[in-house]
Amino acid sequence: MKRRVVIALIGGVMSALWLPRARAAGKVYRIVFVVPTGQYLDAKEGDAWKGLVTAFLQGLRELGYVDGKNMKFEFYSAEGKFGQIDEIAARVLVTSPDVILAGGGGANEVAHAFQRLTRTVPIVMANSSDPAAQGLVASLAHPGANITGFSGNTGPEFEAKRLQLLREVAPNAIRVAYLGLKLDWESPAAIGVRSAAERLGITLLHAEHAPSNYEDAFGLITREQLQGLFVARNPWNFSNRRGITGFARDRRMPAVYPTREFAEVAGLICYGPSLSDLYRRAAGHVDRILKGAKPAELPVEQPTKFELVINSRTAGELGLNIPAALLALADEVTD
The missing domain is CATH 3.40.50.2300 (Response regulator)
Structure with a gap:
């Protein structure tokens, strides 16, 4: 009799334990x-x-x-x-x-x-x-x-490395635009990029854009005849990536971007988290x-997971020879 009671108690406890799972399953x-x-x-x-x-x-x-x-x-x-x-x-x-x-x-x-x-x-x-x-x-x-x-x-050191990559693929680009919001320009990551620019002998100018307006930024880049483009990581640059890469190609300007999605729309070189x-x-x-x-x-x-993606077709259009060592490091070379 006691054995039946114990079994019944165990059965009751098990039913109680499984009840929430059964509800969750449905x-x-x-x-x-x-x-x-x-x-x-x-x-x-x-x-x-x-x-x-x-x-x-x-x-x-x-x-x-x-x-x-x-x-x-x-x-x-x-x-x-x-x-x-x-x-x-x-x-x-x-x-x-x-x-x-x-x-x-x-x-x-x-x-x-x-x-x-x-x-x-x-x-x-x-x-x-x-x-x-x-x-x-x-x-x-x-x-x-x-x-x-x-x-x-990604941190200041990682962002500085992106500027270094731009210098490697376009050594003659010594006047470079930083395309980003005011918030981006004042961030620790951008301060790291600015310090790296000084070490590399690059003049870095802030081409400030508004969340949905790039006219002033593109105008400054054109007036100043800047030779390279560093694109900050923010949602507006991501959503407007076709316009940004198109602007860079039209001006035959080498550029470095924050994620691989830019390379998919003709961005030259992209380095960042997946x-x-x-x-x-x-x-x-x-x-x-x-x-x-x-x-x-x-x-x-x-x-x-981080990705280095190079668009070889864009490099060809810009007349750039990507170093073999850099091509070997790339996770993907697109055309």
Whole structure:
């Protein structure tokens, strides 16, 4: 009789333990992907935004999440209008999402918008910039609230190396434009680039652009007859990469860019973290949160995969001979 009681008790305990899992198995999770600029559904095949969202969704599929079955995926873009990020955040939170994915180089702006409205809904940043300095997390190791994710920060030394690469492929380019926002120019990364320019004998001028206006920046580059272009890492440069690489080609100006997506639209040389890898890894953070992990205890992770991509066709059009040693180091040479 006692044996039957023990078995019954064990059975009851096991049922209680499995009950939450059974409920979780039948739940359809709402995962909302928000970016400050860019498109996914209306993007053309091959467009970088489409590729990055696809990388995130592929990461989720590998972990067992299928859109329309056990999760519902939604994508929102502010289309470059800062004010709309707050409007999107308010609209999304009314519908009680399970996780917010803050995407783009402007992941900070997205995270700030949601942070102003909630301290409970989990937010995963796919490609943030200095989240601790921006007040989004207490520290990278211990975020401390409802925000975590990945930082795309490369640091001053890495950014200085990008300028060195430009010097290697275009040694005669001694007057170079730094294409970025005022915020970029004043950042620790840019200070590292400016110090490197002094060591390399390069005159570096800030060609400041507005979030959606490059006319003044391009005008300064033209007037000053600058010989090279260093493109800062920010969401606006990413979204306007076709116009930027087109401007550089029209002026026959060698340029160095922050990610491989620029090489895909005729950018000469690109060196930086793999964005697709960051987005794929972000799916892992989402999975851990949906399984019960707290964002406050999930460290903000750094890039682990970096890519050097050289566009040989653009090099040929500019009459540049890429050093054989550099070609050997490249992860990919496109044409």
